[in-house]
Amino acid sequence: MFQEDKLQKIAEGKAKYDASVEKALAKFPERRKRFVSGGGLPVNRLYTPLDVKDLDYDRDLGYPGQYPFTRGVQPTMYRGRFWTMRMYAGFSTAEESNKRYRYLLGQGGSGLSVAFDLPTQIGYDSDHPMAQGEVGKVGVAIDSLADMEILFGGIPLDKVSTSMTINAPASVLLAMYIAVAEKQGTPADKISGTIQNDILKEYIARGTYIFPPKPSLRLITDIFDFCSKNVPNWNTISISGYHIREAGSTAAQEVAFTLADGIAYVDAAIKVGLDPNVFGQRLSFFFNAHNDFAEEVAKFRAARRLWGKIMKERFGVADKKAQMLRFHTQTAGSTLTAQQPENNIVRVAIQALAAVMGGTQSLHTNSMDEALALPTEKSVRVALKTQQIIAHESGAADTSDPLGGSYYIEALTDEIQRQAEDYIAKIDELGGMLTAIEKGYVQSQIQDAAYEYQKSVESGERVVVGVNKYQVEEDNSGRELLRVDPSVGEDQCRKLRELREKRDNLRVQTVLDDVRQAAKDESVNLMPRIVEAVKAYATEGEICGVLREEFGEYRENIVL
Template sequence: MGISDKKKAWSETVVAKNITRAPERKPQFLTSSNIEMDRCFTPDFEYPGYEEELGFPGQFPYTRGVQPTMYRGRFWTMRQYAGFGTAKESNERYKYLLQAGQTGLSVAFDLPTQMGYDSDASMSQGEVGKVGVAIDSLADMEILFDGIPLDTVSTSMTINSTAAILLCMYIAVAEKQGVSADKISGTIQNDILKEYMARGTYIYPPKESMRIITDIFAYCKDHVPKWNTISISGYHIREAGSSAVQEVAFTLADGIAYVEAAIKAGLDVDEFAPRLAFFFNAHNNLFEEVAKFRAARRMWAKIMKERFGAKDPKSQMLRFHTQTAGCTLTAQQPDNNIMRVTIQALAAVLGGTQSLHTNSRDEALALPTEDSVRIALRTQQVIAYESGAADSIDPLAGSFLIESLTDQIEKAATDYIERIDKLGGAVEAISRGFQQKEIQDSAYAYQKSIESTDLVIVGVNKFTVASEAAPELLKVKEEVEVSQKKALAAMKAGRDSAKVSATLQNLEAVAKGSDNVMPAILDAVKAYATLGEIADVFRRVFGKHTETVVL
C-alpha cells in the first residue's frame, strides 16, 4: 500500500472519527487565490521510512502532530502568563486578558510563594509580589480566581516545590464555586528536576521531592482526572543557556526519571502517562525550533512505547506548552522584541504546540504593561486568523532542511540521553553536575559569540542607537508587601487555630510515613493553614537540599 492509499485510509478512519466528535473550523480552507489547502500534505512519490519516521497526525510516532486535525479543528490555547502584586491586582489582569480573547490562564507566582515562604517571613522581604502574585493561603487563592469560572477556564500554574500546596488550594477554590475536582482542568509545572539543574527554586532533597510528585500523580489519577500533573520543562533549561539539542535531551531524560519513579511507586504507566505534559522554549532560529518540536515528539513516542511498554496512544503523545524565549528579549530597542516574539511564536505553531504564551516587548525591563500584553496576545491571534499557518498540519514536513534538522536533533539528543543513562539516570547525573556543566558551557559559548559579533543581536551589538526614550513601565509598589502582610495577619487572627494545628500535625505524621500526602495537604489548606506553615512541615521532615556546585 502506497502513501496515498495509507493517507486515504487515515482520512476515512482516524480523521472521520475525530471530526464526528469535533468538527473542523471551516468546511474548506482556501488561500487568498482560492487554492485549497489540504489537511495534511504528503509526498506523491516513494518516500523511504515515511510511515515509521513521519506517519500521519494523531498516529505513532506523532512527528506530524498529536491530533488528527490539529489547528483545523481548534487553535492552540492562547495562554498568557501573568501575575504580580496582590491577588486582587492579578485577578483584574486575568479578567482583562480573558476579555481580550485569551483562552486559558497561566499563573506566575512571586519568589516567596515558589520557595515556600509566607509574605511575613524574613526571607520574603523585598520580594513580595515582585515577579508574580503573592499567595499565602486559601484566602488569597479565593481572591485570585474570584469571578472566574473554574469549570470552563483551564489554568496553568508555574510552580514546582510548592506545587502540591497550590494545586490543593485550587481544588478548594473550585469546590467553593460548586465545581468538583473531577471537573477542573489545567496544569501544574511540578518539575523539580530542572530546578536542581537550571532554575533553583527547590526546597527539599531530590528523593523526597520525587515522592511528593508521584503522590500528586496517584491522587490526580483518582480525583482530578482532567489535570495535567506535571509539565516537564525544557523552557528553563534553555533560558539557562542550553542549546536546542540539550533542551530536548535533558527534558526527556527528566521525563524518563519521572516515569520510572511513578512505576517504582506502584503506578501502571498507562494510568498516569496520558496526563504528562511538557513545556518548551521557542528561540530565534525558526527552522531549528520547528525541527526541535518534531524531534521531541518522535523521541518521546518511541521512549514510551519501546522503553516503558506504554500501550495507550495518549501515553505516547508528547503534548506541550510553549513560551517564547525570555532570554532573547533585549532592554535596548525593546520594540524589536515584538518581531523576535513573532518569529518564535510562528515556530511554535509550525512545530505543533498545544498552547502558547507570547512574551511582551518590555519584559527585559519590567513586568509587562497592559498595552504590551495586548500586543503579545494579538501576535498569536494574527498568526492564527490571518497567516494561514494553521490551515494545514505540519506544513514544513518534507522540506530537506526540516527533515534533516529533525533527524540530527533526534540523534544528538538520543546520544545525550544514553550518556545520562550510563551515569545512572537524570537524578544521579544532576547530583554529579553533568547537566549543569553542559548548560554552563553552552551558555558561555553563546555569550562569547555575541561579544565577538559572530552572532548579531539587533540593537545590542549591531544597529545600535545613541539614545533611546525610556518606555513606560509597570512597577509593583512597595505598599504591596505591607498590605499583603496585613491581610495575612488578619486571616490568621480570624481562623480556627486549633483546627490548623491539628491538620498540620496530621500532615507531619503522614509525611513521616508512606501514605499519600495530598489528602493531608488539602485538609490543611481548607483550614487556612498558610503555604509557609505547610512547607515548614515538609522542611522539618524532609530537610533542605544543598546545591551541587559545578566549576
C-alpha cells in the same frame, strides 16, 4: 523513500551545482565562513533528498495523531480548534492579578497561566524574613486559600483552563486551586489545567527548590496518584525544557535533558506501583521557542517523535494517549533585549510562529518590555494579538505540519533527535538523571553551551539587532513601565496577621499534625492531608515548614 537510481541522479546534479557554486564564490563570497543554527548545528548551503535518504515515511513521519506523532498529536491539528492562547501573568496582589486575568480573558485569551512571586515559589509566607523585598515582585503573592479565592474571583473554573508555574510547593498550590473550585461549586473532576511540578529542572537550571530529590519525587508521584483518581482532567506535571534553554542550552540539549527528566519521573512513578498507560496520559511538557525558526520547528517534531519512542519501546506503553508528547510553549525570555524593546515584538512573532508550525498545544507570547520590567497592559495586549494574527491571518493553522517534507526540516529533525539520544544514553550510563545532576554533568553541558553562545555574540559572529549591531541612541525617560509598589509587602503581611487571628487555629494545628504524620509514612499519600490543611486556611509557609522539618532542605552542589 527514495529510489537508488533517483538518488544517484540527484548526487550527480548536486556535484555540478557544487562546482558552479565554487565559481560563483570567487565573485560573490558568502557572508561568513561558517553557518550554524541557533543551537550550533552546522547548516548546509543546500538540502536535497541526499540529506534524508534514509527517511522512511511510515516509520519516521506517519500521520498526525498517529505514532510516532512527528507530525502532531491531533489528527486535524488546528483545523478543529486553535492552540490554547495562555498568557503568563501575575504580579503584586491577588486583587491586581485578578484584574489582569479578567482583562486577558475579555481580550480573547483562552487560558490562564499564573506567575507566582519568589517567596511563594520557595514555600515562604510573605511575612517570613526571606520574603522581605520580594513580595509580589515577579509574580503574585499567594499565602493562603484566602488569596487564591481573590485571585480567581469571578472566573469560572469549570470553563477556564489554568496553568500554574510552581514546582517545590506544587502540591499546596494545587490543593488551593481544588478548594477554590469546590467553593465555586465545581468539583475536582471538572477542573482542567496544569501544574509545572518539575523539580528536576529546578536542580539543573532554575533554583526554586525546597526539599531534597527523594521526598520531592515522592510529592510528585503522590500528585500523579491523587489526580488520576480525583482530578482526571488535570495535567499533573509540565516537564520543562523552557528553563533549561533559558539557562543557555542548545536545542538538542533542551530536548535531551527535558526527556531525560521525563524518564526519571516515569521510572519513579512505576516504582511506586503506578501504571504509565494511565498517568502517562496526563504528562505534559513545556518548551522554549527561540529565534532560529527552522531549528525550533524541527526541535518540536524531534521531541514528539523521540518521546513516543521512549514510552513505547523503553516503558512498553501501549495506550496511544500515553505515548503522546503534548506541550505548552513560551517564547524565549532570554532573547528579549532592553535595547530597542520594540524589536522584541518581531522576535516574539517569529518564535510564536515556529511553535505553531511545530504543533504546540498551548502558547504564551512574551511582552516586548519584559527585559525592562513586568509587562504593561498594553504590551500584554500586543503579545496576545500576535497569537491571534498568527491563528487567523497567517494560514499557518490551516494544515497539519506545514513544513513536513522539507529536506532541511527533516534533516534537522533527524539530527536533533540523534544528538538528544546520545545525551540520554550518556545520562543512562551515569546512572540516570538524578545521578547526572548530582555529578554536575547536565549543568556543565549547559554552562559550556551558554559560554559558546555568549562568545559568538561578543565576537560579532552572531548578530543581535540593537545590541551588537544596528545600535541607536535611545531615550527611555518617557517609557511606560509597570512597577510594583513596595507597600504590597506590608499589605500582604497585614492580611496574614488578620487571617491568623480569625481562623480556627486549633483546627489548623490538627491538620498540620496530620500532614506531619503523613510525611513520616511513605505509604500514605500526602495530597488529601494537604487539601484539608489549605481548607482550614493553613498557610503555604506553615505547610511547607512542616515538610521542611520532616524532609530537610536541598543544598546545591557547586559546579565549576
